[in-house]
Amino acid sequence: MRIGELARRTGVPVPSIKYYTREGMLPPGERISPNQVQYAESHIRRLKLIRALTEVGGLSIAAAAEVLAGIDSPGSTPHGMLGTAQAAVSKVAAERGTDEMWECAEREVAELVRRHDWAVRPENPGWRTLVQVVVAYHELDQGELLGLLDRYAQAAGSLAAAELAAFDGVPSLDAQIEGAVLGTVLGDAAMAALRRIAQEDVSRRVRERSQTG
Amino acid sequence: MRIGELARRTGVPVPSIKYYTREGMLPPGERISPNQVQYAESHIRRLKLIRALTEVGGLSIAAAAEVLAGIDSPGSTPHGMLGTAQAAVSKVAAERGTDEMWECAEREVAELVRRHDWAVRPENPGWRTLVQVVVAYHELDQGELLGLLDRYAQAAGSLAAAELAAFDGVPSLDAQIEGAVLGTVLGDAAMAALRRIAQEDVSRRVRERSQTG
Numbered sequence: 001m002r003i004g005e006l007a008r009r010t011g012v013p014v015p016s017i018k019y020y021t022r023e024g025m026l027p028p029g030e031r032i033s034p035n036q037v038q039y040a041e042s043h044i045r046r047l048k049l050i051r052a053l054t055e056v057g058g059l060s061i062a063a064a065a066e067v068l069a070g071i072d073s074p075g076s077t078p079h080g081m082l083g084t085a086q087a088a089v090s091k092v093a094a095e096r097g098t099d100e101m102w103e104c105a106e107r108e109v110a111e112l113v114r115r116h117d118w119a120v121r122p123e124n125p126g127w128r129t130l131v132q133v134v135v136a137y138h139e140l141d142q143g144e145l146l147g148l149l150d151r152y153a154q155a156a157g158s159l160a161a162a163e164l165a166a167f168d169g170v171p172s173l174d175a176q177i178e179g180a181v182l183g184t185v186l187g188d189a190a191m192a193a194l195r196r197i198a199q200e201d202v203s204r205r206v207r208e209r210s211q212t213g
Numbered sequence: 214m215r216i217g218e219l220a221r222r223t224g225v226p227v228p229s230i231k232y233y234t235r236e237g238m239l240p241p242g243e244r245i246s247p248n249q250v251q252y253a254e255s256h257i258r259r260l261k262l263i264r265a266l267t268e269v270g271g272l273s274i275a276a277a278a279e280v281l282a283g284i285d286s287p288g289s290t291p292h293g294m295l296g297t298a299q300a301a302v303s304k305v306a307a308e309r310g311t312d313e314m315w316e317c318a319e320r321e322v323a324e325l326v327r328r329h330d331w332a333v334r335p336e337n338p339g340w341r342t343l344v345q346v347v348v349a350y351h352e353l354d355q356g357e358l359l360g361l362l363d364r365y366a367q368a369a370g371s372l373a374a375a376e377l378a379a380f381d382g383v384p385s386l387d388a389q390i391e392g393a394v395l396g397t398v399l400g401d402a403a404m405a406a407l408r409r410i411a412q413e414d415v416s417r418r419v420r421e422r423s424q425t426g
Contacts, residue, residue, distance in 0.1 A: 048353055052349035055345070056345045056348075082416050116411075119414055121413070124410050124413050125406075125409055126406035129403075130403060132402075133399050133406065136264075136265040136395070137395070139261045144379040145376075145379060145399070145400070148372070148375055148400070151371070152404050155404070156404065156408045157411045157414075159364060160414070160415040163361060166357040166360060170357055178353065182350070182353060186346050186350065188405050189345075189346050190362060191365050191369065192339070194339060194366050194368075195400070196342075197333050197337050197343070198329075198331065198366070198370045198372070199397070200299070200331075200339075201333050202370075202376075204333075
């Protein structure tokens, strides 16, 4: 198909298609005459993947490009792609707080990881984010929220196991690799969305109870 | 204290402090002489809150400013702030996919909400994000991931209840309002971080099992 049809079928404007091609995120079409380039079904799928990562998953163009380069590299595995996808979705901010507060938060996270019997490297991108969250809770005197971390951890553990089990059912390696990426990026978006919905429900119930009680 | 000390004690550079003041996110200090402005302890706390929302929580300056304006408005309540914080953290992307696919995803989300007996408005910012995630899963043939949504929903429901219970213990209304914001923004960051850690653990265990098995 021509670029116009590719744009129509995916809803992605022609200038964006050209931009993704220049950035190396979308393979170029096949030039079949001096002024005609042909695109295949695989281009449709790739554009959908780009949109899922950037628009639904909230990744920056740079982060999405990194993830796609990982998917395209010949030796990629589902476990390896999980690491690439994790690094791409994790924002690492500058360190804040006093050294003492930071060390205390480091210890608390290490203990949490030990309590849940998790075998992970401290370089895991989630580790550092979690330390920052703990520092922020301490700095802002929200100790009540700290008590919730074990609940979050329990939920995260059970979801990770379910995700990996779902994953085993996927037949091809390519689909497994893409699934590892989408499970991470879209899984975060799904979980955040469901938290919004559940929070409204709980908040409404409590408010109604207090009004009738 | 002077602006230099405020910068030193918070780790926020002087130009950033001035920027936050111009944006209305930080109240101006008190001018005590033609060339001296005095800042209070409350400015330290506000700067920590700004940094928690933007650096740890990943909010844009505009979104953080909106949340802070909500906190500062006289009539704000914890339930109301939850809505403001939710809207700020929710990215709404353009619609994609065919109408048919969109309607199908809408129905699936409505059924999921019904299954979990959630009383929420369809305008809830999570609702639309979730529809987009479902469309993306369908478009990319990741049906296995769809099966996980009920697990995510179950976890989100139990976490929302725990969050609200933690919240009830907070003595002052001001702290409750700030807690609603931080519970939403930093709670998302904490959950995503813990998913990274748990995923690495599960992925490693499975790989080790397959190597020794």
